[in-house]
Amino acid sequence: MIKATRKPLEEISSSVKGYGRILVLGCGGCTSVCLAGGQRESLELADDLAQVARAGGSTQHQSSATVERQCNPVFLAEISGRIADCDCVLSTACGAGVQNLSDAFPALPVFPALDTLFIGVDIDVGLYEERCRHCASCMLAYTGGICPVTRCAKSLFNGPCGGTRVDGGCEVGEGKSCAWLEIHDRLKAQGRLDSILSLRPPMDWVDRGPATLVQVGYEGRYTAAKVAAP
């Protein structure tokens, strides 16, 4: 899932400074799972902002609510009543949720309370690691299920650079391991080393502006809608 972390309180409170009624809107999706922006965290943030406001002698009012997911307009429609009662919304969703909220209520100032970090896995409670850069052209089949784009600091496709440390660490340090050493060792153990011996051609990064996905089976529905549009 998407992993995110709360912005510094100073930055958040400066975003919402000058607004009278603030709604902290939690998200029950990914940011709830990574303990950054669910119901509990949105309540905590509202409390923290209330303290900042009190300390600054402000009459700002904070409340919070949480929707199932901010990345779907159906869930956002459910809180339109609460939205009508506030001057701005502080979203604890990921960047996609913040934008979806902004688009759903275009007259309303919407601010992010989180920094969205990565698509990752849960190593333990409160401990997450990045695993996917959503390339749109997955390489995992030939790299033993270890992503070189995400986990190699240089996103190399054809094996390690010369920066692997004796302890198996990456040249960037910070306790990061060399993904290509791991790929090599896993494939060797599986007897599949040949899958990294041939040259991988340059990647098509499919970097052509915001992507759209029409899921298989739904082509007719959206093509028809487009045709029907004026």
Next chain:
Amino acid sequence: MKSGSNLEKVLEAGHFAVTGEIGPPTGPDIEAVHRKAESLRGVVDAINVTDSQSAMVRMSSMSVSAIIVQAGLEPIMQMTCRDRNRIAMQADILGAVGLGIRNLTCISGDHQSLGNQKGAKKVFDLDSMQLLAVVRRMRDERRILGGEEDFPAGAPLYLGAAASPFTRPLDFQALRLAKKIEAGADYVQTQCVYDIGMFEDWMASVRELGLHKKCRILAGVMPLKSAGMARHMAANLPGIVIPASVIERLAAAPKGKGGEVGLAICAETIQRLRAIEGLSGIHVMAIEWEHRIREIVETAGLLPRPLV
């Protein structure tokens, strides 16, 4: 001849080649470039020019290479994959050919977080092997990546890569060289050799795959200035293995004489490397000690350089 470069001629004529290296200045100091380059005239067959090594901003490798060409010397332009996408790389390669540069070494490049621009966005659009394959296509097929139109003129470049005999996974390093050769490497320069036994093991696996017949292998050497420097490098630089015996020799040197001992060790290393079957030359790296390269090459018995 693929490029007609001096390095290619020396190697293809079967001479034991010597390449040197200069680090471009951190400011627009052309005099420093001339000074370093001149100290290598008649000493090496070609001069590596690093591409913002250690991810520190420096005068570009293409500019310094062009200055070296103008001075009547031969550069080996290094190109990293860190800072440019495939558009910029191919454009620079065409420009490099136009500037008279005839040797190109393709490398990944040190990670941006190690240098003085830690917030930089990395590129790595191509990796070093993909870059080799792109340049080989430009040279041999006269076409850019994905392009269907031939250039009217060729891109005569002798293509190089880096090799890492001392880096994990050790048993993959010869296979990695095979991949680089498949991608287009005509020559490789290795990381610095201090542990000759370990290097011989790697060369044995290289010969086993017949790679020494498909690609010219130049062993990297770098003089150590002190035992402290040796310990620091061994502990901090990936791919550097320095035997205890070497460190002990440096430590036993009289005060202030560590550098002289380091130069002697370097020259001895070269002499021992020359005996290794399948090795075609050496690459001498002496950071901010470029003026001492002559002494190393001379002591190793590799002067004068062949005129080809």
